[in-house]
Amino acid sequence: MAKVFIGARSILDLPGPHWDLLHNAGLELAPPLDIYRPLTEQEIIDNIDDVVAFVAGSDNFTERVFAAHPQLKIVARVGVGYDQIDVDAATRHGVWITITPGANNDTVADYAMAMILAVAREVVGHAAIAREGGFHRIQGVDVCNKTLGILGLGRIGKSVARRASGFNMRVLAYDVMWDENAAAELGVEFAEPEALFAESDFISVHLPSTPETVKFVNADLLARMKPSAYIVNTARGSLVDEEALVAAIDAGQLAGAASDVFSVEPPPNDHPFLTHPKILPFPHVAGVTQESVHAMVIMAFECIAAVVKGERPPYPVDEQAEYETLP
Numbered sequence: 001m002a003k004v005f006i007g008a009r010s011i012l013d014l015p016g017p018h019w020d021l022l023h024n025a026g027l028e029l030a031p032p033l034d035i036y037r038p039l040t041e042q043e044i045i046d047n048i049d050d051v052v053a054f055v056a057g058s059d060n061f062t063e064r065v066f067a068a069h070p071q072l073k074i075v076a077r078v079g080v081g082y083d084q085i086d087v088d089a090a091t092r093h094g095v096w097i098t099i100t101p102g103a104n105n106d107t108v109a110d111y112a113m114a115m116i117l118a119v120a121r122e123v124v125g126h127a128a129i130a131r132e133g134g135f136h137r138i139q140g141v142d143v144c145n146k147t148l149g150i151l152g153l154g155r156i157g158k159s160v161a162r163r164a165s166g167f168n169m170r171v172l173a174y175d176v177m178w179d180e181n182a183a184a185e186l187g188v189e190f191a192e193p194e195a196l197f198a199e200s201d202f203i204s205v206h207l208p209s210t211p212e213t214v215k216f217v218n219a220d221l222l223a224r225m226k227p228s229a230y231i232v233n234t235a236r237g238s239l240v241d242e243e244a245l246v247a248a249i250d251a252g253q254l255a256g257a258a259s260d261v262f263s264v265e266p267p268p269n270d271h272p273f274l275t276h277p278k279i280l281p282f283p284h285v286a287g288v289t290q291e292s293v294h295a296m297v298i299m300a301f302e303c304i305a306a307v308v309k310g311e312r313p314p315y316p317v318d319e320q321a322e323y324e325t326l327p
Contacts, residue, residue, distance in 0.1 A: 001026060001027070001028045002026065002027050002028075002050075002052040002053075002308065003027065003028055003029065003030040003050045003051045003052065003053075004022055004027045004028070004029055004030060004051065004052070004053045004054070004055065004304060005029075005030040005032075005047070005048050005051040005053070005054045005055070006029060006030075006032055006055045007038075007039055007044075007054055007055060007056045007057055007059045008055050008056060008057035008078045009032065009035075009036055009057075010057075010288065010293065011055065011078065011293060011297050012032055014293060014294070014297060016294060016297075018294070018297050018298045018301050019301075021298070021301040021302060021304070021305045022301055022304065022305065024305070025304065025305040025308040025309065026308065027052075027053065027304070027308060030047075030048070030050065030051050033047060037265070037266050038057055038058040038059045038060060038084065038265060039059040039060065040060055041060045041061075041062045041064055041065055044059060044060065044061065044065050045064065045065055045068045045069070048069055048072065049069070050071070051069070051071070051072060052071055052072060052073045052074070052308070053072075053073065053074045053075075053076065053304040053307070053308070054072065054074070054075045054076070055076050055078060055297075055300055055301075055304070056075050056076065056077045056078065056085070057077075057078060057079070058079075058081075058084050058265060058284070059084060060084050060085075061075055061084065061085040061086060061089075061090065062086050062089065063086055063089040066086075066089050066090055066092070066093035066095055067089075067093065070093065072093075072095055073094070073095060073096065073307055073308075074095060074096040074097075074098065074303065074304055074307045074313065075090065075095060075096070075097050075098070076098045076300035076301070076303045076304050076313075077097065077098060077099045077100070077300070077317075078100060078293075078296045078297065078300050079099065079100060079104070079287060079296065080099050080100065080101055080104075081099075081208070081209060081235075081236060082097060082099060082317055083209040083210075083236060083238065085097055085317075087317055096303070096307055096313055096316055097316065097317040098300065098303040098313045098314075098315045098316050098317065099315055099317055100295070100296040100299040100300055100315060101155070101315060102155060103292055103295040103296040103299055104287035104288075104289075104292035104295070104296060105155045105156050105159045106159050107286070107287050107288070107289050107291070107292040108156045108159070108234050108286045108287045109156055109159030109160045109162075109163055110163070111234055111260065111285070111286035111287075112156075112160050112204045112206075112232060112234045112286065113160065113163045113164075115232040115234065115258040115260070115280065115282070115286075116143060116148075116202050116204065116230070116232055116258075117143060118258060118280055119230045119232065119255075119256050119257070119258050119280060120140050120141050120142070120143050120202070120230065121140035121141075121143075122138040122140045124280055125138055126138065141201075141228065143167050143169070143202070144167045144168050144169070145167075145168050145169070146167075146169055146170075146201035146202060147169065147170045147171075147172060147199055147200050147201050147202075148160075148161075148164045148169045148170070148171050148172070148200060148201070148202050148203075148204065149171075149172045149173070149174075149191065149196040149197065149199070149200030149202070149203040149204070150171060150172070150173040150174075150188070150203075150204050150206060151173075151174055151175075151193070151196070151203065151204070151205045151206060151207050151216070151217070151239075152173075152174075152175055152205065152206035152207035152208065152235065153173040153174075153175040153178070153179060153182070153183065153188065153206075154175070154206060154208070156206045156234075156235075157173060157175070157204075157206040158179075158182055158186060160204055160206065161173065161186045161187075161188050162186060165186070165187065170189070171186070171187065171188045171189065172188070172189050172190075172191040172195070172196045172199060172200060173188045173189070173190065173191065173196070174190070174191055174192060174193050174196050178190060193216075193221055194221065194224060197221045197222070197224040197225050198224045198225070198226075200225075200226075200229060201226065201228065201229050201230075202229065202230050202231075202232070203225075203229065203230070203231040203232070204231075204232050204233075204234070205217065205231065205232070205233040205234070205235045205239055205240065206234070206235050207235055207236075207239050208235075208236075209235070209236035209238050209239060213238075213239055214238050214239070215238070215239070215240065215241040215244075216239050216240075217231070217233075217239055217240040217241060217244075217245070218241045218244055219241060219244040219247070219248065222241075222244055222245060222248035222253055222254060223248065223253055225248070225253055225254040226254070227252055227253065227254065227255065228254075228255050229254050229255060230254065230255055230256050230257060230258070231245070231254065231257045231258075232257065232258040232259070232260075233257070233258070233259045233260065233261055234260045234261065234286040234287075235261065236261050237259070237261040237262040237263040237264070237265065238263050240259070240263075242262070242263055242271075242272070242273065245257060245279075246272045246273075246276060246279070249276070249278050249279065255278065256278035256279060256280075257278070257279045257280070258279065258280035258281075258282070259273055259279065259280075259281055259282065260282040260283075260284055260285060260286045261284055262281075262284075265284060266283070267281075299314075299315060302314055302315075303315055303316075
């Protein structure tokens, strides 16, 4: 019987009828690995001999993986980012790459606002004070009536803008593909990156990860920020020059930051974000709630079931590619 490998370990214990999508397609689960992080290229190669479908988190799919496993027909990504997958190589080897668009837009936007509130009001610091038996207070800053800069006005960026309106914030945004109608509806002003960094009190990063956006947030842009401003990142670690961010905070060019993502995940133990007093680190959890995971799993399993039946999956990454499907 054809097998499905679950790389996104968080879904293995998730009950629900979504499992019927795989069973009804004649698939069984491959034994999972006792690894709670993205799998490396070699770990994937060594463990998917009988696997035709892989449910992926941020696992690393390369040319070597696809070449080593011609039986693999689909990598169904639970989420929308696929920067850890060589899509061109997948296409050459006849492997579908699918994502789950829209399933966690609001989930990530909620968390982005939570991070903004956390850095503004010293939420984590105050919890630590109370747990240690203290009762002194750190004066934070208001979020309401401030200026929010959004880098990337896609689905998630738009959702953040909607939430910001409830805080009576002025919202600036930058995006290469500017949606004039949506911006007008949301009351968002277009700003080039230099102006956005100079005028914003809070900046929320929502750009896609592409070769062009690697270290988009660099030393030059960080130097333009207000000393009282904060930046939060729920998108991808590659978008921010991490060394430049630490240096800018240490130099007083901005007040602090929060990051749910790292350039390497999980980050090494000596990563400066983990110990810096003005940076709040989180374990890439912004898009993960009970509701969003259910929605993403159903979409991923629908894609797998379609491919096994010889059909086109509903959420492919490469709309133009021609792929083989299982007989």
